[in-house]
Amino acid sequence: MSRVYVFDHPLIQHKLTFIRDKNTGTKEFRELVDEVATLMAYEITRDMPLEEVEIQTPVATCKSNVIAGKKVGLVPILRAGLGMVDGVLKLIPAAKVGHVGLYRDPETLQPVEYYVKLPSDVAERELIVIDPMLATGGSAVAAIEALKKRGAKNLKLMCLIAAPEGIKVIQDEHPDVDIFVAKVDEYLDDHGYIIPGLGDAGDRLYGTK
Numbered sequence: 001m002s003r004v005y006v007f008d009h010p011l012i013q014h015k016l017t018f019i020r021d022k023n024t025g026t027k028e029f030r031e032l033v034d035e036v037a038t039l040m041a042y043e044i045t046r047d048m049p050l051e052e053v054e055i056q057t058p059v060a061t062c063k064s065n066v067i068a069g070k071k072v073g074l075v076p077i078l079r080a081g082l083g084m085v086d087g088v089l090k091l092i093p094a095a096k097v098g099h100v101g102l103y104r105d106p107e108t109l110q111p112v113e114y115y116v117k118l119p120s121d122v123a124e125r126e127l128i129v130i131d132p133m134l135a136t137g138g139s140a141v142a143a144i145e146a147l148k149k150r151g152a153k154n155l156k157l158m159c160l161i162a163a164p165e166g167i168k169v170i171q172d173e174h175p176d177v178d179i180f181v182a183k184v185d186e187y188l189d190d191h192g193y194i195i196p197g198l199g200d201a202g203d204r205l206y207g208t209k
Ligand code: PRP
Pocket: 077, 078, 079, 080, 081, 102, 103, 104, 105, 109, 111, 131, 132, 133, 134, 135, 136, 137, 138, 139, 140, 166, 192, 200, 201, 202, 203
């Protein structure tokens, strides 16, 4: 079953408070989401394997560690996932970036796919699917399905805020995918909004309504 990791680092929790606040404007919201994405990338890479190499310091030879192993791919779910990509790339600059375009139909709450573009070697990459909000889970399930259909095998899901309902859907549909969040919120309202949440992530990032 998917494991759920909640990043309780004080800096992440502090910044999330201002991200949630309705009085935080678009510019500051975007900056904070970017910063939290960097901090979450620091935590999500904790299990990256290391390998020892030998280097020469100015005064001696020394054995030291560098990151080994799999290549990383980031896959933001458009549009709101884009707001977290640059923050992650600050720590994993060599990652390739694929895109999955989905929007949630406001009536049915079902995800509608409109774009998929992935690195050609997606099957060999450790993929981090990125979306600030895991609400019903429909968008994340559809994105993960779109990736697996194209050969992806090794996936993680990274979100700012998750509803318990969305977590359960991922655990049921994609038990191989671990979930990394800054906070698990209380519940979904009748319109599929996370409560207390932060409102509509895409609108708040891009100033639309
Ligand atoms: C939001 C959010 C997720 C989705 C979550 O996107 O960024 O992708 O809703 O909801 P779900 O878990 O119930 O599927 P939205 O559909 O508003 O599209 P946008 O990012 O283009 O604004």
